[in-house]
Amino acid sequence: MNDDLMGKKSLTKKMRLGKARKKNRRMPILAVVRTHRRVQQNKFQRDWRRRKLRIKD
Secondary structure: OHHHHHOOOOHHHHHHHHHHHHHOOOOOHHHHHHOOOOOOOOOOOOOOOOOOOOOOO
């Protein structure tokens, strides 16, 4: 069922959506430990309700 929806999108839009999905992850624990908790959160992380993607095409 999901394939039908993605079939109507162009390749460039799929690539941008995939990149945005990869960015939307938490900070790796190794990075938090290495920086002694100075860096704790991912600045690219986004909530699907609060901030929408502005993807054209």
